[in-house]
Amino acid sequence: MIRSPQTPREWEHYYQLRYDILRAPWGQPIGSEQTADEKVHQHFSYFDNSNQILGVGRLDSVDSQTTQIRFMAVAEQQQGKGIGRALMEEMENVSKEMGIQKIVLHARAIALPFYEKLGYQLDAPSHLLFGEIQHFLMHKLI
Ligand SMILES: CC(C)(COP(=O)(O)OP(=O)(O)OC[C@H]1O[C@@H](n2cnc3c(N)ncnc32)[C@H](O)[C@@H]1OP(=O)(O)O)[C@@H](O)C(=O)NCCC(=O)NCCS
Numbered sequence: 732m733i734r735s736p737q738t739p740r741e742w743e744h745y746y747q748l749r750y751d752i753l754r755a756p757w758g759q760p761i762g763s764e765q766t767a768d769e770k771v772h773q774h775f776s777y778f779d780n781s782n783q784i785l786g787v788g789r790l791d792s793v794d795s796q797t798t799q800i801r802f803m804a805v806a807e808q809q810q811g812k813g814i815g816r817a818l819m820e821e822m823e824n825v826s827k828e829m830g831i832q833k834i835v836l837h838a839r840a841i842a843l844p845f846y847e848k849l850g851y852q853l854d855a856p857s858h859l860l861f862g863e864i865q866h867f868l869m870h871k872l873i
Pocket residue numbers: 752753803804805806809810811812813814815816817837838839841842844845848
């Protein structure tokens with residue numbers, strides 16, 4: 732099931748997974764996995780049958796026709812099982828319901844094939860995170 736975290740424990744696990752996958756491997760401090768404006772964005776967690784969070788993603792509004800997907804992460808032992816795809820499809824469906832026509836994202840180089848498989852097109856290299864992780868701007872018209 733995919734839904735927003737609700738209880739304090741679920742929120743803790745949601746941010747912990749983000750931290751473990753997207754920040755800890757680069758020695759980044761706890762707290763670096765969150766932005767100051769988390770409350771204004773939409774949050775998606777993939778729950779297994781035991782209600783454990785196995786994957787996360789955030790959907791941000793950019794303008795009336797555009798959303799941006801950020802902080803996509805799937806637990807290391809659970810990658811390659813369709814969880815990332817399920818999260819992306821859910822965020823695309825929610826975007827469609829909002830009347831959105833375009834989704835943008837900044838993909839890490841290692842995740843480019845994943846997003847390409849889901850129909851995202853490469854626009855241009857964007858920023859370098861932590862001085863080493865090259866990102867690429869991508870988009871999909873929905
Ligand atoms: C990238 C990530 C979110 C993908 O989620 P996932 O659950 O592992 O991916 P899925 O199992 O849903 O894969 C969907 C499709 O993409 C393919 N795919 C996924 N990752 C891939 C990769 N690195 N290279 C090539 N193909 C890949 C899968 O084979 C699958 O194809 P199929 O449907 O034809 O079998 C996840 O692996 C992850 O968290 N990685 C580490 C953190 C990260 O890089 N996050 C993205 C930051 S931009």
